[in-house]
Amino acid sequence: QKEVEQNSGPLSVPEGAIASLNCTYSDRGSQSFFWYRQYSGKSPELIMFIYSNGDKEDGRFTAQLNKASQYVSLLIRDSQPSDSATYLCAVRRPGGYNKLIFGAGTRLAVHP
């Protein structure tokens, strides 16, 4: 079992719809969770982080964390073609130095 699992996609949604990206993790001691966006040929950039159970909203993005079920999700409202990218879920391992474990990513395609 991978430490962080994501559906590779592609997840195809029409413009204006809600895109829902999911991630599960195996280590119950994990405390910090990050979503990175990576455009083709570019490096990852952080879009959201969440530390506590529940929802965290930032503009069109909402991160949801459920530690009991060991999943974290990212919702993108009013999806735009410019949101088309690979979304990487990352989980901080317990311990120091912010060692992150990354999922393989979900490719999102938003079509007009």
Add this chain to the structure above:
Amino acid sequence: DVKVTQSSRYLVKRTGEKVFLECVQDMDHENMFWYRQDPGLGLRLIYFSYDVKMKEKGDIPEGYSVSREKKERFSLILESASTNQTSMYLCATRDRVGTDTQYFGPGTRLTVL
């Protein structure tokens, strides 16, 4: 703005060559990381450094070494390049204050022939 630069965007080397990949950051971050990214496998941590001259192995250190002589510079060394080291290599730095975020450089796509 955090700026992380890597010495090359594309690099082609031959099997057995010694390869140096360099990463430079301008934000005085203590922690620096080297990852490789392969399709279907995501980012995997090779090595990280938590201070000058300090380093720790990541998940896949075999075939690699690192050097951190100055705070702003973190080098990844492939002692004898092999074809299975063809990959995208990404350097990152960590901001310990605030969001505890990792910031990535643009990446080096290395091809070993």
